[in-house]
Amino acid sequence: MSAPLAGIRVLDLSWVMVGPFSARYLADLGADVVKVESSSRIDPLRTLGPFKDGIPGPERSVSYHNLNAGKRSITLDLKSEAGRAVALKLTAWADIVLESFTPRVLRNMRLAYDDLRTVRPDLIMVSTSIAGQTGPYASDLMGVGTMGAALSGATFLIGWPDRPPVGPFGPWTDEVTPRFIVSSLLAALHRRRRTGEGCYIDIAQAEAGMQFISPAAWEFTANGVIPQRQGSGSRLRCPFGSYPGADTDGWVVIDASGPAHWERLRALVGGGLLDSRYETLIGRLRHRQPLDAEVSRWTSQRSAQDNEHILQAAGVPAHAAVRAAALATDPDLRAAGHLQPIDDPVIGDAEIEGPRFAIAPSSLHPVRRGPLIGEHTYEVLRECAGLSDEDIASLGEAGAIA
Amino acid sequence: MLAGIRVLELSSRETMLAGSILADLGADVIVVEPPGGADGRRLEPFLDGLPGLERSLTWQALNRNKRGMTLAIETPDGVALLRDLVQRFDVVIEATASGSAPSLADDLSLRPSSVHCTIRPFAQNGPKAGYLATDLVLMAASGALGMMGDPDRPPVPLPVPQGMMEAGAEAAIAVLASLAALDGDGTGQRADVNGRLAAMVGAFSTPVTISSGNPEGPRPAGGGSIAGVNMPTVYPCADGFVVATLAFGSAWGPMTNRLAAWVHEEGFITEELGLRDWAPLLSDLQEGRVGAAQLQGLVDGLSAMFATRSKDEIWREARERSLLVAPAMDMADVATSPQFLERGVWNELTWASRTIRIPARFAQFSNYSITTRRPAPMLSQHTNEILAGELSLSQDELQALFVHGVI
Known part of the structure; x- marks a missing residue:
């Protein structure tokens, strides 16, 4: 059974994370x-680690493989007239074009949606940027996902009430936005199959981020309350949060404020938790500090992972707040087949992540490595742009495919 | 659709x-x-x-x-x-x-x-x-x-x-x-x-860090550290917080240079720090052309400058200079941002006998x-x-x- 999008062609003009990750889906x-790169201005993701064996290099970024797995790469200078002509030929070949430039860039190169649809009237195109293609700040606004998180309201909310916010891990909107891009694209493809209509889709990373924290936005617009940082706990739940393990910066989360989970935790830990103050939820909330201290004393006796195993075995929702080392050996990830081997001509054996869902009887494509810079330039120019060997040679002489 | x-x-x-x-x-x-x-x-x-x-x-x-x-x-x-x-x-x-x-x-x-x-x-x-x-x-x-x-x-x-x-x-x-x-x-x-x-x-890349032959780093606290210098992402400003990403290398280095030039123009760092090329920081550090003290100087100058300015002032300047800097908006800022208002992110919903603005359009x-x-x-x-x-x-x-x- 073939994959759901077999036969669909995508021209990926995007860089770094949001666009490439969307196109990887x-x-x-x-x-x-087909991903368009340039060897003179390489995709900045190629300069971000982790690099295989810790050795930097444009063909050594495992992050690049993770977000560009299964694509073909061509080098093309979009700023040159010859390069622009090839981009139009590739647009005519493509069903979908994705781009993540600063909003004015494609307009300046005359490669915006209105230019591209002249060669492909039913084109589906996504432009993604920090704050969108329209609005007072649109044309100049460049940025990265840390800024998307800041503008969405997320950064302000993460941290402790008595300290400045720490914000999310990494460029948060780079992980949130692809979900809205891919959903929008697939819906547009569905409509195109029925009506033949193409579509232009403008997705601002800050606005996608707002969807993941929309209850906080509602708290302001409905209640007039500006939500604040809450640390690691919850005003309405106890015990709830991160508790220390015996290992360095090892933490186990426990979420046992519901009566059944609480009773199991209490029976497991015993000791001070048997205090009658903790019998009721209201009692636990009112005596949160001594209760959390009791739980912390108990969790400190063993590693975060051992805590997780003991707590889950007793029927208490818990998990170590894992980081890289724990994920690398997590048997659940192995059982899910999530970390998949790739064999790359430059870095050799490596592992990247697989998809996060499965479909049957249709199936997703098995995991492949990402491309080398311009690895498929010649074949793509021949197959997809319909160029002859002579055309390609003259492009090379003009410096348009470097 | x-x-x-x-x-x-x-x-x-x-x-x-x-x-x-x-x-x-x-x-x-x-x-x-x-x-x-x-x-x-x-x-x-x-x-x-x-x-x-x-x-x-x-x-x-x-x-x-x-x-x-x-x-x-x-x-x-x-x-x-x-x-x-x-x-x-x-x-x-x-x-x-x-x-x-x-x-x-x-x-x-x-x-x-x-x-x-x-x-x-x-x-x-x-x-x-x-x-x-x-x-x-x-x-x-x-x-x-x-x-x-x-x-x-x-x-x-x-x-x-x-x-x-x-x-x-x-x-x-x-x-x-x-x-x-x-x-x-x-x-x-x-x-x-x-x-x-x-x-x-x-x-992000945490799940493939170890298998690619890299060590587990410490918790980055919303930023990271280079040459022992803590590189925050979030900085206090006069009326809240802003986010600034100091990034290096050929792709992002120019933005850090523009940011350093601004901090110098405002008098918070020396000409040496404000006008140097920060893009090759990592190789410069390795080869001794720059030291941790200078990087610390840039971070300190930036912190001092932000502390004297409001979110709006910083944001306006950041847009004009194309910097990787943005206000850490609270929900009141988000709800009143002219950018989101003009783009039509918000729909109105009548519910519980009142009309509420909701972030609807992703x-x-x-x-x-x-x-x-x-x-x-x-x-x-x-x-x-x-x-x-x-x-x-x-x-x-x-x-x-x-x-x-x-x-």
């Missing part, structure tokens, strides 16, 4: 994704 | 955003709750800070545009009605409480040309299949939570549950991908979403618009209309189901 779903 | 697609969502926390995205994209979504109300109705914040089944803002935010019905699906009548009902839908979405908990799909024979999506917290057959999973458990298991927060204190999550958002958004993709397969050859599809893996997207389409057609359903609001309309139940039958607690 499409590649996993079976689409033929 | 999804006009004509009919979705039956068996409400769980993890299904809410999936159904909401599909409804925003035009599908007709019906959410099924137990007679006592879905779990999502008990999630804070609540309207005016007072609890109630019809007062959860989280429920409202994630169930707008859906219709709702109740059904006790563990009763014989509930099972029978659900079995008939699913025949009439293109998509059924559900979530299980643990990896190994049975899925309704195992019991219900769906229409052959339909999509059934099941969200599970952990792998169905893995060693954690029996784990009890709450939102916080998913976030801890994802690897994202362990990287968040000041290193001298426990890890901090976002105060809005994120596991359910990650799983739900991933499920929307899985459903739409299954629909694409169905559109292709008419074959019905089963989609299985792993909630932990969905949340793991937020851990995307702007050239020939489609995300509209807010109705507020989230009140408990059992559409049960009679759906059961009478879809399954032709009589008034007496509906009353009997209610009398016996099935609806």
Whole structure:
């Protein structure tokens, strides 16, 4: 059974994370994704680690493989007239074009949606940027996902009430936004199958981020309350939060404020938790500090992972707040087949992540490595842009495919 | 865009955003709750800070545009009605409480040309299949939570549950991908979403750090460290906080140079620090052309300059100079930002006899618009209309189901 998007062609003009990760979803779903790169201005993701064996290099970024798995790569200078002509030929070939430039960039190159749809009237195109293609700040606003998180309201909310916010881990909107891009694209494809209509889709990373924290936005617009940082706990739950393990910066989360979970935790830990003050939820909330101290004393006796195993075995929702080392050996990830081997001509054996869902009887494409810079330039120019060997040679002489 | 697609969502926390995205994209979504109300109705914040089944803002935010019905699906009548009902839908979405908990799909024979999506917290057959999973458990298991927060204190999550958002958004993709397969050859599809893996997207490259031969780093505290210099992402300013990313290398170095030039112009760092080329920082450090003290000087100067300026002043200057700097907006800032207002992010919703502005449009389409057609359903609001309309139940039958607690 073929993959859901078998036969769908994607021209991926995007860089760094949001766009490439969105296009990786499409590649996993079976689409033929051609990524446009440049060897003079390489995709900045190629400069971000982790690098295989810790050795930097443009062909050594495992993050690059993770977000560009299964794509073909061509080098093309979009700023040159010859390069622009090739981009239009590739647009005519493509069903979908994705881009993540600063909003004015494609307009300046005359490669915006209105230019591209002249060669492909039913084109589906996504532009993604920090704050969108319209609005007072649109045309100049460049940025990264840390800024998307800040503008969405998320950064302000993460941390302790008595300290400045710490914000999310990494460029948060880079992980949130692809979900809205891919959903929008797949819906647009569905409509195109029925009506033949293409579509232009403008997705601002800050606005996608707002969807993941929309209850906080509602708290302001409905209640007039500006939500504040809450640390690691919850005003309405106890015990709830991160508790220390015996290992360095090892933490186990416990979420046992419901009566059944609480009774199991209490029976397991015993000792001070048997105090009658903790019998009721209201009692636990009112005596949160001594209760949390009791739980912390108990969890400190063993590693975060041992805590997790003992607590889950007793029927208490818990998990170590894992980081890289624990994930690398997590048997659940192995059982899920999530970490998949790739064999790359430059870095050799490595592992990247697989998809986060499965479909049957249709199936996702098995995991592949990401491309080398310009690895498929020649074949793509021939197959997809319909160029002859002579055309390609003259592009090379003009410096348009470097 | 999804006009004509009919979705039956068996409400769980993890299904809410999936159904909401599909409804925003035009599908007709019906959410099924137990007679006592879905779990999502008990999630804070609540309207005016007072609890109630019809007062959860989280429920409202994630169930707008859906219709709702109740059904006790563990009763014989509930099972029978659900079995008939699913025949009439293109998509059924559900979530299980643990990896190994049975899925309704195992019991219900769906229409052959339909999509059934099941969200599970952990792998169905893995060693954690029996784990009890709450939102916080998913976030801890994802690897994202362990990287968040000041290193001298426990890890901090976002105060809005994120596991359910990650799983739900991933499920929307899985459903739409299954629909694409169905559109292709008419074959019905089963989609299985792993909630932990969905949340793991937020851990970025953490899962492949070790296998690529790199050590586990310390908790980055929202920033990182270079040559022993703490590089914050968030800086206090005169009226709040701003985010500034100091990045290096050929791609991002020029922005750091422009930022340093500004800090120098304002007199907070020396000419040497303000006008040097910061792009090759890592090789310059290695070869001794620059030291940690100079990098510290840049960070200190930046901190001092931000402390004297407001979020708005910094933001205006950052846009003009194309810097990787933005205000850490609170929700009042977000709600009044001219950028989002002019773009039409906000829709108005009339609910609980008031009009509320809600962040509705996650995307702007050239020939489609995300509209807010109705507020989230009140408990059992559409049960009679759906059961009478879809399954032709009589008034007496509906009353009997209610009398016996099935609806």
